[in-house]
Amino acid sequence: MNVSEQILQILKNVGVTQIWGVTGDALNTFTDALRGDEDIKWNAVRHEENGAFAATAEAQMTNNLAVCAGTVGPGTLHLINGLYNAKKERVPVLAISGQVARVNMGTNYFQEVGLTKIFDDVCAYQAVIRSAEEAPRVVLKAIQIALEQRAVVRVEIPIDIAVEEAKGSHYEHPVFRGNAVLVPSDDDINKIASAINEAKKITILAGAGCRNSREEVLALSEKIKAPIVHTLRSSDVIHNDDKNVVGLTGLIGNPSGYHAVMKADLLLMLGTDFPYSNFLPDDSKIIQIDNRIENIGNRVKVDIGVQGDCLASLQKLDSKILPKKNSEFLDNLVENFNKWKKHKEENSNLDNDLEPLHPQLFMNVLNRKASDDACFTVDVGESAIWVAHHLTLHGKRRLLGSFNHGSMAVGFPAAMGIQSVNPGREVWAIVGDGAFGMCMNDFITAVRYNWPVKILVYNNSQLGFVKIEMEEAGYAMANEALELQNPNFAEYAKLCGGDGIRVEHATDIEKAIEMAIASPKPFIIDAVTNPGELSLPPHITLEEAWGFGKSKIKEILLSVKSDKDQKNNLMDEIKAFFNN
Structure with missing residues (x-):
C-alpha cells in the first residue's frame, strides 16, 4: 500500500464515496489507486471550480465530508472560488492538492505555487505532507477539523511522497464526531x-x-x-x-x-x-x-x-x-402578504403572454409541477428574484445556492453535486444565461455520469441583475458590458448528448417543464425572456430613487441621440411594466 492508497482508505472509513477533480501528474497516483475501486468514484469534471461547487452541495445534502482535488498550482487554484462557497455555507469539504516533488519545492519549479499562503483565508486547517509517516496523522486531523467545525481543510501531497510506501499506521484512529448541544443558561x-x-x-x-x-x-x-x-x-x-x-x-x-x-x-x-x-x-x-x-x-x-x-x-x-x-x-x-402573493400569482399567469416572455411564468408553472421532494439550486442574479417570489418550498423540497459567498455559476454544478448522491430525486438548477455560460462545459459531465439534472436557463441575453445595480447607482445601461451573445442552449444540450427545448411562447412552458421532469437525460430549458423585466425591492430609499431617476434620464437622452441599445432597453422595460 502506498500513501495515496492509505489516504483513500482513510476517506472510505469516514463514508466518502466520491472525489471531484481534474487529474494531472501529481494526482495520477490517486486515480491509479481508484482503478476498479467500488467504494470511491472519481468524478472527472471539466473545471475544478465546478468540482468544488459540486462538493459543497454534496456536503450540504449528506451532512458528511465531501472531497475535491486539484493538481499542483494551476489545478488547485481553480478550486478556490468553490471552496470559498463551502466556507461561507459552513460545510465540511476536504481539498486534496497535488504538489511538485520535495526536491523542487522552493525553486520556482514549473507549476509550483505557494498554496499555503493563498489558501490561508479559506481553510480552517492546511497540512503539507512532508513524509509518508506523517500522512495519516495530518489527514485524520484535517478530517476531524472539517467535520467538527463544518469547515474547509486542505491537504497538500508532493508527487514523490504520494507513491512512497505507506507508514505511520500507529497514528490511524476512528474519526470522532461531536454530539454536544449548546444550551443557554x-x-x-x-x-x-x-x-x-x-x-x-x-x-x-x-x-x-x-x-x-x-x-x-x-x-x-x-x-x-x-x-x-x-x-x-x-x-x-x-x-x-x-x-x-x-x-x-x-x-x-x-x-x-x-x-x-x-x-x-x-x-x-x-x-x-x-x-x-x-x-x-x-x-x-x-x-x-x-x-x-x-x-x-x-x-x-x-x-x-x-x-x-x-x-x-x-x-x-x-x-x-x-x-x-x-x-x-x-x-x-x-x-398584506396574502395580497402580495395573489398579485404575484396573477402576473405570472400564462395568459400574460407578452413576448419576450415574463420570467416569472416559468417559475409559477415549475412550482406547480415539481415534486414535493424536489431539490432546487439557484444562481446569483435575477434568477434568485423569481425563486424568492414564486417558488414555495413545501414538503421535503430543498434549496441550495451561494447565499453567503454570492458567486455566479454555482447553480448547475451544485445541482450535479445533489444529483450524484440522490440519483432518483428531481433536481433543478435555476440559472441565468450569464452564470450558466461560466460553467456549461460540465454539462458534458452530467451526460457522462447519467445525472438527469434539469436546468432552467433564463435567457435574456444580458447580465440582468448587474443592470439593476448599475441603474440604481445612477449609471446609464452599458450594453457593451452587459450584453451576452448566447447559443441556442437546447441545441447545445443535444449536441452534448443530453436533451433540451427552447421556449419562446407561453403556450409551450408547461410542456417544456413536463418534458424536463420526464427526461432520463440532463435537460436544458432555454427560456427566452424579456430583459426589461423590473423587480423593485420592498422599500426604496431616496438615494436609490434618485440614482434610478438619473439613470433613466441618461438613457432617454442617449436614446434621443440615436443610441439603439438604449432605445430598445427602454421599450423592453415599458412593455414589461405595462403588461404586469
Whole structure:
C-alpha cells in the first residue's frame, strides 16, 4: 500500500464515496489507486471550480465530508472560488492538492505555487505532507477539523511522497464526531422571556440555523402572535405557506416581510447572520440567538445576545413565555402578504403572454409541477428574484445556492453535486444565461455520469441583475458590458448528448417543464425572456430613487441621440411594466 492508497482508505472509513477533480501528474497516483475501486468514484469534471461547487452541495445534502482535488498550482487554484462557497455555507469539504516533488519545492519549479499562503483565508486547517509517516496523522486531523467545525481543510501531497510506501499506521484512529448541544443558561433564557413577555409587537427573523427547530419556531410564533420573516437560505425551513409567515426582507424581499422587521417593538433573530444592515431596524429592541457567538451583534446593535442551539433554546424558553391575545400586528401583515402573493400569482399567469416572455411564468408553472421532494439550486442574479417570489418550498423540497459567498455559476454544478448522491430525486438548477455560460462545459459531465439534472436557463441575453445595480447607482445601461451573445442552449444540450427545448411562447412552458421532469437525460430549458423585466425591492430609499431617476434620464437622452441599445432597453422595460 502506498500513501495515496492509505489516504483513500482513510476517506472510505469516514463514508466518502466520491472525489471531484481534474487529474494531472501529481494526482495520477490517486486515480491509479481508484482503478476498479467500488467504494470511491472519481468524478472527472471539466473545471475544478465546478468540482468544488459540486462538493459543497454534496456536503450540504449528506451532512458528511465531501472531497475535491486539484493538481499542483494551476489545478488547485481553480478550486478556490468553490471552496470559498463551502466556507461561507459552513460545510465540511476536504481539498486534496497535488504538489511538485520535495526536491523542487522552493525553486520556482514549473507549476509550483505557494498554496499555503493563498489558501490561508479559506481553510480552517492546511497540512503539507512532508513524509509518508506523517500522512495519516495530518489527514485524520484535517478530517476531524472539517467535520467538527463544518469547515474547509486542505491537504497538500508532493508527487514523490504520494507513491512512497505507506507508514505511520500507529497514528490511524476512528474519526470522532461531536454530539454536544449548546444550551443557554437559565439567566439568558430568563432575560429573553422577560423581554418577549413585555413586548407588544414581536417579529421572528428565522435563519438557516432553525433547520432543526422548525416546529418550535412555528409554535412560538403562534403563542406570541409574531409574524415570521425568513431568509432566502432558510426558505426550505420556513415556507411561505406556513401559518404566520410573511415572507422575506432585503433587496429581493416583499413589503410585508420588510415592514414586519422594521416596525416591530422587538425583533427576535434566530440562527441568522442576515447581512443587510439597512434592512434591519435602528430603534427596535433586538434579541439574537446563535450557535456561533461571532454572529451576535455582527450586523446590528443587539440588546440581548445569547449563544445557543436554536432548538435547545426554544425548548427551554417555551414554559417561560406567556401567551399573547392581541394579533392585530400579525393579522395586518399576513393579510398584506396574502395580497402580495395573489398579485404575484396573477402576473405570472400564462395568459400574460407578452413576448419576450415574463420570467416569472416559468417559475409559477415549475412550482406547480415539481415534486414535493424536489431539490432546487439557484444562481446569483435575477434568477434568485423569481425563486424568492414564486417558488414555495413545501414538503421535503430543498434549496441550495451561494447565499453567503454570492458567486455566479454555482447553480448547475451544485445541482450535479445533489444529483450524484440522490440519483432518483428531481433536481433543478435555476440559472441565468450569464452564470450558466461560466460553467456549461460540465454539462458534458452530467451526460457522462447519467445525472438527469434539469436546468432552467433564463435567457435574456444580458447580465440582468448587474443592470439593476448599475441603474440604481445612477449609471446609464452599458450594453457593451452587459450584453451576452448566447447559443441556442437546447441545441447545445443535444449536441452534448443530453436533451433540451427552447421556449419562446407561453403556450409551450408547461410542456417544456413536463418534458424536463420526464427526461432520463440532463435537460436544458432555454427560456427566452424579456430583459426589461423590473423587480423593485420592498422599500426604496431616496438615494436609490434618485440614482434610478438619473439613470433613466441618461438613457432617454442617449436614446434621443440615436443610441439603439438604449432605445430598445427602454421599450423592453415599458412593455414589461405595462403588461404586469
